[in-house]
Amino acid sequence: MPFIVFLVVVIVLISTTIRIVSEACAMVVERLGRFHTVWRPGIHFLIPFADRIAKRINLKEQVADFPPQPVITKDNVTMRIDSVVFFVITDPKLYAYGVENPIAAIENLTATTLRNIIGSMDLDTTLTSRDEINTQMRSLLDVATDPWGIKVNRVELKNILPPEAIREAMEKQMKAEREKREAITLAEGKKEAAIQTAQGNKEAAILNAEADKKKTILAAEAQKEKEIQEAEGRAQAILNVQRAEAEGIRLLKEAGADDAVLRIRSLEAFVKVSEGKATKIIIPSDIQNMAGLLSSLKETLVSPSTPVTDSDSGNSSTPAAESSSTSDAPKEVNGNEEA
Template identity: 65%
Template sequence: MNIVGNVFLVILIILVIYIVVSCVRIVPQAQAYVIERLGAYNGTWSVGLHFKVPFIDRVARKVLLKEQVVDFAPQPVITKDNVTMRIDTVVYYQITDPKLYAYGVDNPIMAIENLTATTLRNIIGDLELDATLTSRETINTKMRATLDEATDPWGIKVNRVELKNIIPPAEIQNAMEKQMKAERERREAILRAEGEKKSSILIAEGHKESMILEAEAEKEAAILNAEAKKEATIREAEGQAEAILKVQQATADGLRAIKEAGADEAVIKLKSLEAFEKAADGRATKIIVPSEIQGLAGLVSSIKEVAVDPKPDVKAAPKLEK
């Protein structure tokens, strides 16, 4: 009897421990628990340690509070100009009220999907094909505003809506590809023409620069040539002047030496005559000789004649009678 009682006591203790442990709940970060008591909403547990009443309270729903992303399958829509296309959307949403999320709507994700498809058809139905393809930002903004307002009673906030793919019919795709190909070819032709134009301009500028440099080089060469000729002329004139100066200096030195040797005036005039004789051997075409040297020249000529004819024909003067 004691053994049966002990077993029963152990089982009872284990059952009590299990019940106590099951009543202790820890809510993790970014989550919330919706608690019901006897089937009615009792409260919402946030992050931390919580205790519930056994057999009376229960966790009705665990709600994730982080931003979530749901990708919906492509939906067929018709544009204003009766073109059927398929568009798939991506919705970014976040649960802001766990109670409304738990009791506001059954299967909230399906409800958001159906609401997204309906809103998309309404918006695309007012746009033509070209506007649909070029107005993604406008469509995204309108859909986000509509969905956010519609899901607010469900405790859901729609942060963003993105059109993931816009798939037009096959014939429209082929026409668009041809149009894009033609546009690429047009841009390529424009870029090629601009490149050829720039290339021609660069070639012309290069030719112009070459001609300018060539002209400047010829100008510099002519200037250097003229300066070289000028320098040569100056050097030649300086050489001639220096030669004349040395000749005059040598003549002056000779005259000074004769004077120091005590030569008389006749010898000095004779030396002067010799200097003029040497000067006459140069390139000068006209020489002005002083008068005193002219007389001396005549005397020298007479002396030379006497020296050449040692026996002159001298006739005796007639004897005068008294």
């Protein structure tokens, strides 16, 4: 029986002596009422009746969400701001002995720091400078909590709540601003559409003018080409006529044509000239002398058995007489009379 009691006492002593510290935790140990050491994660032995665990500390990053705090801006607008502080304990000894209630100390320090920062800003700056406020608060809180073994990693402003009247005025202002931007956007859209339409009309007019110009140039070139072709055709026709006449003259020469044939050809040319619209024709003396030749040809062609009337004899003798009495000067006759 005494052995069993001794065994129980030993087991109780061992259970109260051995301590296991979990990961991300620490224990502040006091010996005889004074700070002795900090136990880190692992197994540790506690001396009974001499050592005491003064504080168990969580080394994880912690979040402290504080209720909204009333603050006053530079332009005397009272608003409520609630903040969130992210911190981690870096020194368990300072955390255990630095301040009585670290969380409450951080809350009060956050409220006073926030009032100091917001008091130097007006309402509009406060609403648009969250990042700047967060940075300033984190820097100030980190310096202030360093003696407590606490490192402030981040500070965030969760809500900024201005008074109801201010919120309504801001909403009206925002609505008016949006309506203004809408009107400006519509006006700019109409202006841009008008500019684009005018630009399109201008480009269309330019293209039409260029097309008309090209069409005129092409028509002029076509007309020019046509006139050139026609001129070349007329030149070729004239050349062909001249060649034919030259060939005819050559053939006449080769055939041994006498002066009578040449005079007949001249008379044919005179007949063609008399078919025009001229009312008067100047007849050279050589053409007048051909009248006798024509009379001789007529008498030769008429048969001897055919009686000759007075009119015929008069008509036939007249040219001869005229030819014999006419001088070498040119004679002006009516173009409508027969030659």
